[in-house]
Amino acid sequence: MTIMKDKNENKTYVEDIDRSMYDFRNEDADAFRLEDGLTEEIVLKISEEKNDPEWMRQLRLKSLELYNKIEVPDWGPALDGLDIDHIATYVRKNTKMADNWDEVPEEIKDTFEKLGIPQAERKSLAGVGAQYDSELVYHNVREDVAKRGVVYTDIESALRGEYADLIKEKFMHLIPPNDHKFAALHGAVWSGGSFVYVPKGVKVDIPLQSYFRLNAKGAGQFEHTLIIVEEDADLHFIEGCSAPKYNVANLHAGCVELYVGRNARLRYSTIENWSKNMYNLNSKRAIIEEGGRIEWVSGSFGSHISCLYPMSILKGDRSTMEFTGISFANDDQNLDTGAKVVHIGEDTSSYINTKSISKGGGVCTFRSSLSIEKSAKRSKAAVSCESLMLDSESRSDTIPAMDIRCADADVGHEAQIGRISDDAVLYLMSRGMSEEDARALIVSGFADNVSKELPLEYAIEMNNLIRLEMKGSIG
Amino acid sequence: MNRMPVRTFNRLKMNESRLEYAQGDVRELNIEESLRLDYNRDEDIRINVKVRDGEELSLIVNFTFKGSAGLEINGKVGRGSALTVIEADNAARTGKLISRVHVSVSDEGDFKHIQLYPARGDVYTDCIVDLEGKGSSFDAGMAYLGRGGQILDINHVATHYGKKSRSHIHADGVLMDRASKLFKGTIDFKTGCAGSKGQEQEKVLLLGDEIINRSIPVILCTEEDVEGSHGAAIGSMDEEMLLYLQSRGLSEDDARRMVIKGMFGRLLDEINDEEISEMTVKQLAEVV
Numbered sequence: 001m002t003i004m005k006d007k008n009e010n011k012t013y014v015e016d017i018d019r020s021m022y023d024f025r026n027e028d029a030d031a032f033r034l035e036d037g038l039t040e041e042i043v044l045k046i047s048e049e050k051n052d053p054e055w056m057r058q059l060r061l062k063s064l065e066l067y068n069k070i071e072v073p074d075w076g077p078a079l080d081g082l083d084i085d086h087i088a089t090y091v092r093k094n095t096k097m098a099d100n101w102d103e104v105p106e107e108i109k110d111t112f113e114k115l116g117i118p119q120a121e122r123k124s125l126a127g128v129g130a131q132y133d134s135e136l137v138y139h140n141v142r143e144d145v146a147k148r149g150v151v152y153t154d155i156e157s158a159l160r161g162e163y164a165d166l167i168k169e170k171f172m173h174l175i176p177p178n179d180h181k182f183a184a185l186h187g188a189v190w191s192g193g194s195f196v197y198v199p200k201g202v203k204v205d206i207p208l209q210s211y212f213r214l215n216a217k218g219a220g221q222f223e224h225t226l227i228i229v230e231e232d233a234d235l236h237f238i239e240g241c242s243a244p245k246y247n248v249a250n251l252h253a254g255c256v257e258l259y260v261g262r263n264a265r266l267r268y269s270t271i272e273n274w275s276k277n278m279y280n281l282n283s284k285r286a287i288i289e290e291g292g293r294i295e296w297v298s299g300s301f302g303s304h305i306s307c308l309y310p311m312s313i314l315k316g317d318r319s320t321m322e323f324t325g326i327s328f329a330n331d332d333q334n335l336d337t338g339a340k341v342v343h344i345g346e347d348t349s350s351y352i353n354t355k356s357i358s359k360g361g362g363v364c365t366f367r368s369s370l371s372i373e374k375s376a377k378r379s380k381a382a383v384s385c386e387s388l389m390l391d392s393e394s395r396s397d398t399i400p401a402m403d404i405r406c407a408d409a410d411v412g413h414e415a416q417i418g419r420i421s422d423d424a425v426l427y428l429m430s431r432g433m434s435e436e437d438a439r440a441l442i443v444s445g446f447a448d449n450v451s452k453e454l455p456l457e458y459a460i461e462m463n464n465l466i467r468l469e470m471k472g473s474i475g
Numbered sequence: 476m477n478r479m480p481v482r483t484f485n486r487l488k489m490n491e492s493r494l495e496y497a498q499g500d501v502r503e504l505n506i507e508e509s510l511r512l513d514y515n516r517d518e519d520i521r522i523n524v525k526v527r528d529g530e531e532l533s534l535i536v537n538f539t540f541k542g543s544a545g546l547e548i549n550g551k552v553g554r555g556s557a558l559t560v561i562e563a564d565n566a567a568r569t570g571k572l573i574s575r576v577h578v579s580v581s582d583e584g585d586f587k588h589i590q591l592y593p594a595r596g597d598v599y600t601d602c603i604v605d606l607e608g609k610g611s612s613f614d615a616g617m618a619y620l621g622r623g624g625q626i627l628d629i630n631h632v633a634t635h636y637g638k639k640s641r642s643h644i645h646a647d648g649v650l651m652d653r654a655s656k657l658f659k660g661t662i663d664f665k666t667g668c669a670g671s672k673g674q675e676q677e678k679v680l681l682l683g684d685e686i687i688n689r690s691i692p693v694i695l696c697t698e699e700d701v702e703g704s705h706g707a708a709i710g711s712m713d714e715e716m717l718l719y720l721q722s723r724g725l726s727e728d729d730a731r732r733m734v735i736k737g738m739f740g741r742l743l744d745e746i747n748d749e750e751i752s753e754m755t756v757k758q759l760a761e762v763v
Binding site: 075387399412417 | 481482483484485487489490664666667669681682683684685686687688689690691692693694695696697698699700701702703704705706707708709710711
């Protein structure tokens, strides 16, 4: 990153985040790659590659049919630059999934080592999964965690193992293929991802992590994450993702389905740092039973276009949800993010708290929907979003929707958009701070309540980059 | 009608409103002086308002028609001038009131729009304001009472083009029985409107078991040097306030009456029109 002084406006600004640590690529000469596009033949080939059970094969075909019928959404960022006929939906390195890091091929191992995986595992994780293009290349869970009955494996293995019936019952049940066009696409070509099962009463004290790396040019990644946290159990799951930058579009259309049992808690943290040629059209949804709790922590920094609105269905009485998110859009980025929540159970509560920063022509949109059904008596909800504009080339929009159908609901909403307050800067300067330090302190404070929720060591460096960028971006 | 400037999730059915209304012949009025209009016939009227530089003009429309009617106001507010439009719905009708207002405001011009909807009929209102001039302002105040199976469909769009322009959209209301309300409010800061401020506030009291309350307060922004905010408080009667009022000797019904009247009180004081006040209080008396 380079901090520069603009001679004309005497403003301090930063060129861009240094993405060199993510922006390296491997040749995929030895990879198995299906031809670009989306046809029944391709879908059947993927199904065959993965040795799908018959019901999954049928689900793929039905999803393809839906994909061809459903229109591209007429809201949100334009997706004109995305052409499925130029996307390879399945790319696999010629390697098998390993549970021993030494068995992972050197080139892939080197990729994840550079990204800090699995050093993080050795330090502070209960288990790690690593996906490279369309397939998992590594999956491991600590022995003491596995002994307590926690299952953390790839979806494909789970489809043929002890939990096969459970997968069949839950897979694309929360996010059915007819939900939207890219859910249908996911249903047709999904590959890779994780299955996590935390038995009743088991509290996993340290997090599990999945890391997704899309190396192949002009390819898509369609991993499926299915997590079931049973009654009274507790889990923190972290996902991270990155890719090298290419001059053609890449596509990520993953799917995350989370089942949170009675009085259980699940924290789902995401650090999204795709490269700036990525269309990130991901779907995430959780259903929460009585007394359960879902916590989303979401950092959106990468992608050319991102459409991401994790949804929480507060089905059980007294279930709760908290969403904490930050987005940082820079040049050539359009990050359309937010959250959706549906209150069904009585005495449910939700809190959405987001921050966004737009700079250098970047576009940030906060988009949300809050629904309180008639049955959700005495429910409470609060939505808070704050946006910071760092220049007038950028754009920042907030589009929060509320649909309240219960008379004794209690709903609060607030949103603010603006720049750095001159009064606050002057006050801090009157206390002896330099102008630059004063501005940096204010902006750090703006993002602090979100960034402090971001998980673990591998996120720290990214947080520092963001703070540094914000520090230099104002003045 | 009531199309949002930007679209969002289609399943919410908020992007635009479907309205079945066969517009008849439109009576057209051109006004350059203040006017009080008793809107007592089922007819469609278009009023073109021009406020010359440095002048003030007020337009009061009191709806008392029996069936359905559509009002369209196109206004131009000149430099340093002020336009006030007051719409009061006191129609004991069965049909719809459709109100469309489109006003552009020049340098240092002010546009004030007050809307009172205490009556029983469905209301569709669309108010588009272009703050084109430097220092121009728009102040919208609305109070409504939704009851029975009434539909209230409200759209406000304030677009800031001029530097140091101001907008303030304030909507308060009560929903009872099976009333359904959709409030769309947009503040759009365009590049170049440096120093502008926009604010939206919404307060809704929910008093019916079958109510539908929908809101979408939007801020769009492509200018760095602006301040925009919106806030909403939606809920039933505040328990603490109720207890306080009861401790002062008021019954729960009395407390409810006070709150509903309070929703309209500020705007009634502001317009200071005895006839409209009396008619509005009479409408409110039906429920309080």
